[in-house]
Amino acid sequence: MRIGELAAEAGTxxxxxxxxxxxxxxxxxxxxxxxxxxxxxxxxQVRQIRTLQDFGxxxxxxxxxxxxxxxxxxxxxxxxxxxxxxRRKLEELDSMIERLxxxxxxxxxxxxxxxxxxxxxxxxxxxxxxxxxxxxLGGRG
Amino acid sequence: MRIGELAAEAGTxxxxxxxxxxxxxxxxxxxxxxxxxxxxxxxxQVRQIRTLQDFGxxxxxxxxxxxxxxxxxxxxxxxxxxxxxxRRKLEELDSMIERLxxxxxxxxxxxxxxxxxxxxxxxxxxxxxxxxxxxxLGGRG
DNA sequence: TGTTGCCTTGACGTCGGCGTCAGGCCGTAG
DNA sequence: CTACGGCCTGACGCCGACGTCAAGGCAACA
Numbered sequence: 001m002r003i004g005e006l007a008a009e010a011g012t013x014x015x016x017x018x019x020x021x022x023x024x025x026x027x028x029x030x031x032x033x034x035x036x037x038x039x040x041x042x043x044x045q046v047r048q049i050r051t052l053q054d055f056g057x058x059x060x061x062x063x064x065x066x067x068x069x070x071x072x073x074x075x076x077x078x079x080x081x082x083x084x085x086x087r088r089k090l091e092e093l094d095s096m097i098e099r100l101x102x103x104x105x106x107x108x109x110x111x112x113x114x115x116x117x118x119x120x121x122x123x124x125x126x127x128x129x130x131x132x133x134x135x136x137l138g139g140r141g
Numbered sequence: 142m143r144i145g146e147l148a149a150e151a152g153t154x155x156x157x158x159x160x161x162x163x164x165x166x167x168x169x170x171x172x173x174x175x176x177x178x179x180x181x182x183x184x185x186q187v188r189q190i191r192t193l194q195d196f197g198x199x200x201x202x203x204x205x206x207x208x209x210x211x212x213x214x215x216x217x218x219x220x221x222x223x224x225x226x227x228r229r230k231l232e233e234l235d236s237m238i239e240r241l242x243x244x245x246x247x248x249x250x251x252x253x254x255x256x257x258x259x260x261x262x263x264x265x266x267x268x269x270x271x272x273x274x275x276x277x278l279g280g281r282g
Numbered sequence: 283t284g285t286t287g288c289c290t291t292g293a294c295g296t297c298g299g300c301g302t303c304a305g306g307c308c309g310t311a312g
Numbered sequence: 313c314t315a316c317g318g319c320c321t322g323a324c325g326c327c328g329a330c331g332t333c334a335a336g337g338c339a340a341c342a
Contacts, residue, residue, distance in 0.1 A: 003290065014289090019330055033338065055244050059329070077255040085310055086252040093245040097238060103196050104234040111227040114218040145318065153318085160300060168338055174308065198301075283342095290337070296330090300331100305333070 003028075006038045010046040020049065024058060025066055043067050047074040056093075061085050144169075148177045151187040161190065164200060166207055186210050189217040197234075202226050 003014045010017075021036075028036035036123060045066045052062045065076030071126055076082060094098040144155045151158075161167040162177075167186060169177035186207045193203045205226055206217030217223060 002289075013330080015330060015332085018291095023329095031271070033289075035338095053329090056241075067207070069230060070234055074256070075255070077251060078258065083252065083259075086248060090245065090248055090252065093241055093248065097241050097245065100197075100234055100238050101243070104231065104238065107196060107227060107231055107234065111224065111231065112216060114216065114224060117216070117219065118224075143319075156300060156302085158302080159321095164299095174319075176308095194299095283339095286339105286341085288337105288339090290335100292334085293332105294334100295332075298327100302323105302325075304323085305321095308331090310316085312325080 001038050001043075003036045003038070006043060006046065009043055010050060012050060013036065015063070017046065020059070022129065025049065025063060045076075052072070055089070057085070057089065061089070142178050142184075144177045144179070147184060148186065150184055151191060153187065153191060158187065159199070161187070166190065166200065166204060182210070186217075196230070198230065200228075204231070 001009070002015055007014045007017055017036075023030055026042065026049075028038060028042075031037050032062035048065050048068060048069055049059070049062045052065060053059070064079060064081035068082055069076045071079070075077065077086065142150070144158055148155045148158055158167060158177075167183065167190075169179060172178050188201070189206050189210055190203045194200070195204060205220060205222035209220035209223055210217045210219070210221075214220065218227065219275055
């Protein structure tokens with residue numbers, strides 16, 4: 001199969017596949033015309049790459065999985081190096097989720113505080129210490 | 142105050158401040174030598190930018206807050222446009238956290254499955270359907 | 283014989299938020 | 313006089329994963 005067909009089968013583009021090759025992730029045979037040719041094993045490798053990328057893995061992080069497939073394993077995560085990447089990614093995900101959760105709480109508290117201040121201003125005091133500043137400097141009306 | 146001092150006070154760099162200016166976020170007066178001069182209000186604006194960036198806001202997202210401060214408000218989130226950004230960011234954070242949580246579970250399940258397969262292979266069958274493929278192609282030993 | 287379609291290589295563009303370097307001005311301290 | 317520090321502008325570099333364009337080759341089909 002040629003590069004266009006592989007791209008279609010794997011749900012990606014020819015540009016991405018050439019890029020993988022340039023990174024040493026997807027070596028290609030050539031036919032008489034100099035065109036790249038691939039087989040089912042290459043398709044499995046590309047699918048492995050796409051799956052991991054959907055999980056947020058960087059290209060380099062997919063390398064152990066691809067090499068594991070090329071070594072003949074049925075699954076890309078049958079090799080120790082792949083498991084190491086899994087574990088590292090789990091730690092990354094946990095710390096990212098924790099950080100994002102903390103930020104979420106801070107933003108939520110800021111929003112609640114700002115809304116409270118706005119409501120109090122609207123309800124009670126129509127100018128406690130001078131004229132109100134005008135929001136939206138460059139308003140379009 | 143000049144740009145170096147402002148950068149030190151705000152915990153950033155002169156390069157970042159000039160970048161903000163180039164984006165129209167931080168207009169600067171000039172002294173006789175053509176040097177940028179700033180006051181306390183500029184400092185407050187820069188601090189607002191940094192705080193939001195620590196929360197993961199992009200520069201453009203800080204703009205309503207900065208303009209709100211420049212309009213004379215004591216807080217950058219006293220204006221409706223800032224609240225809109227808060228709410229949008231909360232939604233983004235929620236969906237990101239949800240996505241990451243789902244990915245985390247998938248990766249954890251993949252890891253568990255792969256470890257189980259490895260253990261079963263090590264314990265039971267030392268070659269059920271042919272020779273084992275060799276992991277780590279380019280091993281360094 | 284042209285036209286389409288797929289392929290090739292090479293190289294520059296994208297996005298964000300700056301870092302870093304080059305070349306030069308201004309004021310001050312030794 | 314010279315060195316140094318801080319400032320100026322302008323421009324290229326960086327990271328990741330490609331997108332996009334240019335210029336050309338080769339095969340099939342009308």
